[in-house]
Amino acid sequence: MNTDRIKHILARVEKPxxxxxxxxxxxxxxxxxxEVRMAFCFPxxxxxxxxxxxxxxxxxxxxxxxYLWCERCYAPWTDMEAEMRREGVPLYALESGxxxxxxxxxxxxxxxxxxxxxxxxxxxLAGIPIYASERGxxxxxxxxxxxxxxxxxxxxxxxxxFSIGEGEETLCALADLYRECKKNGVKKADFLKKAAGIRxxxxxxxxxxxxxxxxxxxxxxxKEEGVPAAVEKAFVTDLDGVDFPTEHEMPYxxxxxxxxxxxxxxxxxxxxxxxxxxxVCRPVREKSPETLDAQARELYKxxxxxxxxxxxxxxxxxxxxxxxxxxxxxxxEKERVNISLPSMRIDSFYRELMEKAMNVxxxxxxxxxxxxxxxxxxxxxxxLTEEEILKGCEAAFDGGRSALKLxxxxxxxxxxxxxxxxIASLAQRIVDLYYSEKRGSPKGVSVSISVSCLVPKPFTPFxxxxxxxxxxxxxKQMLLKECIxxxxxxxxxxxxxxxxxxAVFARGDRRLSAAIAEAVRQGQRFDxxxxxFDYDRWMGVFEKVGIDPAxxxxxxxxxxxxxxxxxxxxxxxxxxxxxxxxxxxxxxxxPDCRTRCSGCGMQNRGCTVCKGGEKQ
Amino acid sequence: MNAPEKYTVRVFWQKRGNARYIxxxxxxxxxxxxxxxxxxxxxxxxxxxxHPKLVFALPVSIYQEALYDVFDIDLCERLPSDTVYERLxxxxxxxxxxxxxxxxxxxxxxLRYASYEITLxxxxxxxxxxxxxxxxxxxxxxxxSKTENVDISPMIKSLSAKQRDGAVLLKAVLSAxxxxxxNPKYLVDFLGGEVRYSQTVRTALxxxxxxxxx
Numbered sequence: 001m002n003t004d005r006i007k008h009i010l011a012r013v014e015k016p017x018x019x020x021x022x023x024x025x026x027x028x029x030x031x032x033x034x035e036v037r038m039a040f041c042f043p044x045x046x047x048x049x050x051x052x053x054x055x056x057x058x059x060x061x062x063x064x065x066x067y068l069w070c071e072r073c074y075a076p077w078t079d080m081e082a083e084m085r086r087e088g089v090p091l092y093a094l095e096s097g098x099x100x101x102x103x104x105x106x107x108x109x110x111x112x113x114x115x116x117x118x119x120x121x122x123x124x125l126a127g128i129p130i131y132a133s134e135r136g137x138x139x140x141x142x143x144x145x146x147x148x149x150x151x152x153x154x155x156x157x158x159x160x161x162f163s164i165g166e167g168e169e170t171l172c173a174l175a176d177l178y179r180e181c182k183k184n185g186v187k188k189a190d191f192l193k194k195a196a197g198i199r200x201x202x203x204x205x206x207x208x209x210x211x212x213x214x215x216x217x218x219x220x221x222x223k224e225e226g227v228p229a230a231v232e233k234a235f236v237t238d239l240d241g242v243d244f245p246t247e248h249e250m251p252y253x254x255x256x257x258x259x260x261x262x263x264x265x266x267x268x269x270x271x272x273x274x275x276x277x278x279x280v281c282r283p284v285r286e287k288s289p290e291t292l293d294a295q296a297r298e299l300y301k302x303x304x305x306x307x308x309x310x311x312x313x314x315x316x317x318x319x320x321x322x323x324x325x326x327x328x329x330x331x332x333e334k335e336r337v338n339i340s341l342p343s344m345r346i347d348s349f350y351r352e353l354m355e356k357a358m359n360v361x362x363x364x365x366x367x368x369x370x371x372x373x374x375x376x377x378x379x380x381x382x383x384l385t386e387e388e389i390l391k392g393c394e395a396a397f398d399g400g401r402s403a404l405k406l407x408x409x410x411x412x413x414x415x416x417x418x419x420x421x422x423i424a425s426l427a428q429r430i431v432d433l434y435y436s437e438k439r440g441s442p443k444g445v446s447v448s449i450s451v452s453c454l455v456p457k458p459f460t461p462f463x464x465x466x467x468x469x470x471x472x473x474x475x476k477q478m479l480l481k482e483c484i485x486x487x488x489x490x491x492x493x494x495x496x497x498x499x500x501x502x503a504v505f506a507r508g509d510r511r512l513s514a515a516i517a518e519a520v521r522q523g524q525r526f527d528x529x530x531x532x533f534d535y536d537r538w539m540g541v542f543e544k545v546g547i548d549p550a551x552x553x554x555x556x557x558x559x560x561x562x563x564x565x566x567x568x569x570x571x572x573x574x575x576x577x578x579x580x581x582x583x584x585x586x587x588x589x590x591p592d593c594r595t596r597c598s599g600c601g602m603q604n605r606g607c608t609v610c611k612g613g614e615k616q
Numbered sequence: 617m618n619a620p621e622k623y624t625v626r627v628f629w630q631k632r633g634n635a636r637y638i639x640x641x642x643x644x645x646x647x648x649x650x651x652x653x654x655x656x657x658x659x660x661x662x663x664x665x666x667h668p669k670l671v672f673a674l675p676v677s678i679y680q681e682a683l684y685d686v687f688d689i690d691l692c693e694r695l696p697s698d699t700v701y702e703r704l705x706x707x708x709x710x711x712x713x714x715x716x717x718x719x720x721x722x723x724x725x726x727l728r729y730a731s732y733e734i735t736l737x738x739x740x741x742x743x744x745x746x747x748x749x750x751x752x753x754x755x756x757x758x759x760x761s762k763t764e765n766v767d768i769s770p771m772i773k774s775l776s777a778k779q780r781d782g783a784v785l786l787k788a789v790l791s792a793x794x795x796x797x798x799n800p801k802y803l804v805d806f807l808g809g810e811v812r813y814s815q816t817v818r819t820a821l822x823x824x825x826x827x828x829x830x
Contacts, residue, residue, distance in 0.1 A: 001634070011679060011813065016637040016678075017637045017639075020637050023709060024646065024707070024710075250709075252642040253642055303653070304649030306652065336660070
């Protein structure tokens, strides 16, 4: 892009390279030859957004169309935003430098609830009316997708169309429809009705909600005939066949994941009851080692990165991991490329890898027991026993490692103080295990425990359970602090107030759009950044718009209540989730999908995991 | 122990346009990745964490452009320099183009001076700008440990100025020896608030005889 008009600004802001584009691999198209201009916006900083694989995949699919040019846009940091507003520079796209208000389609990916204010603020900074109802024919179509779109309601006042599920195929269908309608002068309202007919596309303005006196939802229905009552998520069936970008922009700035990323498989066989990705990404679909190896080689050739990271929910559950690693080691050792296997289980295969391959790295040794006692691990269906954890630690210690990290969660359903104490004693047993034998490290063992707070998420068995209040979470955090006596154990925990806000929006309904708009008006942004999160301002916002945030976060929701996201279907049935919620309260576990099919609903939608995963 | 043979090749490149917003550290990383993409037989350092050898004559500061700049790389094979040029220029970012590659004639440490063109947005005339630099030029220099006032005039080899397109174009040859490098930003700093905006382009790297470092 031509940066002349902002050169004075760029001289005054931090990290100007965030705002100029021009990286190696940047995709430039001839403006005069494209019919549809699209800006793909990531509502956080460049360094975070550039690392997002989903956005990279979708832009790749969209840009394969000659008639369309999909550019990038990230949220400017506060210093840049202030300069842009002062100098009257609206939000622009990084490739062309053109104002996104002049684009045809503005797309947002919603990866976490605390980026909602950024998304709305980006519209405002672009000079685009934030409310969908205020955008006439002359304004861009504003769409959104990503994991948070599974409960699109809090953002529904701002977005014209939500894309639910995996967008590789359906976003392209939406773009085709847009092009067709633009050519034929179809009005926005008619376009939206047609869009609602594409699988996974949800048009919030075509539905109306009514509420009971207690604030719960009474009814949610389409305003007119022909609009589907429920929106079924889209997903691709053949991962080997779907397009995967093996060349992309090479950021100058150091991004969060500054390496090659290889998507190994989608979905998860595990069924942890707090995990939304574990439900909404079903069914499990694997790529073949042949495809992955070929993609990794291409990526290496095109990027020059010297590390490749495997991306999926649980790498150890990839059925052909050994085959894949063996294939890749044939060239990665020679080329000095490191293979990193995040969150790999410490089992015999892991030990074997450590012995034979110097350039397979584990990005730090981590375990995620999530809960401190077996009872509570059964409640959350985390099928990991203390014995397995200790055996893994022992193997790691024997292999010369002396530092490890444990992840836990506070505020899980049925959690008692004994469960909190259990976290400390588990960590202590690991320390004791280290010293039960003479080991080499002069500094001794280091166990760090990191504790987050449960955010009950839509489409999980825990969606009906209340979140602990911030006060109660703090009490538990302090209790755990008291229980830790060894100086070999370090302890960190998340701010319960941040998790509270996440829970409000995770389980929120349409009325929350007013709170988001007000918060943006008051200058709230980058809520996921500690230095800019402002709890007191948020509480003032809720009071001003007359919303009780505890209604969303801390309330026990009845199984028979209408949920704000009931009109969205992720393929897993509500009956299954209720069954799992009840089993959780009884402390009964559910086996993983490979061991036995639990009938979650995906078995009718092409899932073949329990039959060995063969393609249909 | 026998270290493998290595051949040093000098790459002449530019850092221009939006690349001026990229810091030296980020530039180094970008070029390292370009070297890997080029598929050239790179010579890796022999340490615990092997990496391709990449030595810059003089890092370009953020916000500055460079039209004649060099870095040296080490290869395991003696390739024709044109081959190095072709392979590398195909994979460099467009704002960091490679101009040519050659086997070095001079050592990098023969670098003594660098020449600059600094465009100043200012109400001062070219004569006024020059007159400011007539005597001592004392600026505040910050290093990691201390801040001190230094007279930089001995490090200014030559200076000229003229009006161009409503701005003042300051041409300067400044010391760039490894123990006496003068960043051109100090000239702009010295003029203080009278400069609204400046753009600095490094036009050449020179040896002690003011000949190009090639």
